[in-house]
Amino acid sequence: MDVRFLGGAREVGRSAVLVDDSLLLDFGLLTGNPMRTPIETPTPDAVVVSHGHLDHAGAVPALLSGSDRPPVHWTPPTRELALTLARDTLKLHGGTLQCPFTETDVQRLTQVSRTHGYGETFTAAGYEVTFFDAGHIPGSAHVLVEDDDTRLLYTGDFHVDDQRLVPGTTARPDADAVICESTYYGVEHDPRSDVESRFVESVQETLWEGGTVVVPAFAIGRTQELLLVCDAHDVPCYVDGMGKDVTRMLGHHPDFVRDADALKRATSHARFVTGRDGQRKRITDQKAAIVTTSGMLSGGPAMTYVPEIRANPTNKVTMTGYQVEGTPGRDLLETGSAEFDGRRMPVSAQVEQYDFSAHADEAGLRAFLDDYRDARVLVNHGDDCERFAADLRADGYDASAPAVGDTATL
Template identity: 70%
Template sequence: MNLQFLGGAREVGRSAVLVDDSLLLDFGLKTADPPQYPVAFGGHGSAAPDAVVVSHGHLDHAGAVPALLSGDARPPVHWTPPTRELALTLARDTLKLHGGTPRCPFTEEDVRRVTEVSETHGYRDPFEAAGYCVEFFDAGHVPGSAHVLVDDGDTTLLYTGDFHAGGRGQRLVAPSTARPDADVVVTESTYADVTHEPRAAVEERFVDSVRTTLWEGGTVVVPAFAIGRTQEMMLVCAAHDIDCYVDGMGVEVTRMLRRHPEYLRDGDAFARAVSNARVVDGRDGQRRRIADQSTVIITTAGMLSGGPAMTYVPEIHANPVNKLCFSGYQVEGTPGRAVLETGSAEIGDRHLRVSATVEAYDFSAHADREGLFEFLDAYRNTPILVNHGDSCEWFAGELDARGHDARAPELGETVEV
């Protein structure tokens, strides 16, 4: 079995691994300016797999899938039902924002073709793809996220995708417990150099801070990723009897997830969280009125790079009683990162110096250092290929020191396993 790392090798973003020039695992994009795509696409040759398997519905794993259908090829695309809907939602949002420009490598017709070739599968439901036996296992990252097990009859590959293991996990989905037998493992390593604060402690600090601000009459804006984090923050608010508004693409994602309660940790708790949240209808006038209330607003974009946050942040930024509570990692070069580091940023078409209190909370949906070790301990005698991280080589060395056979492939490299 030959594995070619077309993206995500020694980097975070544009994940894509091609198995024997036939089966493509993920095909994502890297959010940069301009966006970056796997190296077998866009001036670097062409990716023409016989079949595609997508681990989960985030941009860096599924964001470029429609581009695979822009030519004559029509490879079937395999994923779980939530991943299918999430990926299509992202594709339509990309078209809305960048359609017809070089920032979008596909068309509405390509997205329509995705619906024609889509094949959905549940967890532990083996299926055939490009001549391989493939099986999904719950990865505990976002609803529908999967570890992907690929068997060619001689070699079994475990592609972890993004996953959460160890600890209590999230309210939205339970942590991964699956450890299927494999001859080789390709693992993510996003937080290989981080130890997450215990989740209960993070939640307690967040809730105490929010309640203090509300008691003082302030407004709390919580920038959140539309997929996973918006719903997680809704669950946190509902669990602690905190009223909130929800705005942005997360509203559509929330409605979709209600159709798939079997992929949630607690469908009843999710239904209560949905009932607890008030949905914003998308009018800026309504948003400005809400921003004047003493309330919590969960909204995209998670890094202040677009979405309704472009209305809310300018409205609340000048009052020190208000709060801006980031719920996820802020990538370098984003307005969110600038606000955290300097207290000011370009928000929309304005340069804002933020006087509101700015806080950051680690509600990560990825395994941290100890979670990665705990997961990979089940593969002590199995070769491990480390990708999807900013410190892949370093983490491979850490695994070697613990007795694993690990290495970090380079971008574009082909590895025989």
């Protein structure tokens, strides 16, 4: 089994792994200006998508721009999320070089879609494929790929600890080789309960002082997690951006969330922003948390809210996720200013960051891989893949960190 890395190797973003030039695992975009796609657009016999985040599913429609129509396999929530992302990308970048696909490609995607639940083995490009719950976001999956000789486990993104939205992964299927994400290698997450307590205390303090808190959040997974947190602690909140549609959609997939009733309550607790008649500017005067896209301040309603509240030091901007280098969110954290609508603006409002990560930290990665000491480990999806692989080798693993464009024979 030959595995070629077209993206997501020694980097976070544009994940794409091609198995024997036949089966493609993920096909994502790398967030930035400009966005970057995998190094080539292959013509696979089938596509399997691990989960519905932009860096894993964002470029999938581009695979249908030619004459080939490979089937695309994913869980039901991943299908819905990927289509939502594709339509949002078209809305933001359609007709420009930033967008690698067209509306026609997205329509074709609905025609070739094949959905599967966890534990259901199906055939794709001649391989036996099974999804296992990865504990990252609703519908996220470890992907087990089997032929007559090799069992390859592609982890996608995963978390071993429970979140309010989804439970941590407990799946450890037998495998001869593991392609393992490493986003938070070298990092120790604080207990989620501690992070949540600090976040809620900070938000409530600002609201008591008469301020407003803008909470940039990824639309998929993070927004819903924060709505659950706000509901559990009775924090008044608004929700805006693509996260609104995603929240409603996940309500239709109760089997893929940890507590469907809790998500329903949190959805009712939040006030959904319509964006009409200057509503966003009025909301910035409210004593409330505004959970809004984009999570890295690279677009969306956050580009309205942050400039509106930036001058008052009582207000806060609470970043809640990973900030890719080169994004306005990373810029704001490092410099106290960022570019909004082409203008660099200083932000006097307090800027904080909270680790609500949906990825395993180093301890979680090692706990997961402890079940694969006899397997070959290929480290990907991280900023420090080579060091992680070296540390694993020192612990007795057969581990390496391929670069983009490399092929590994299993």
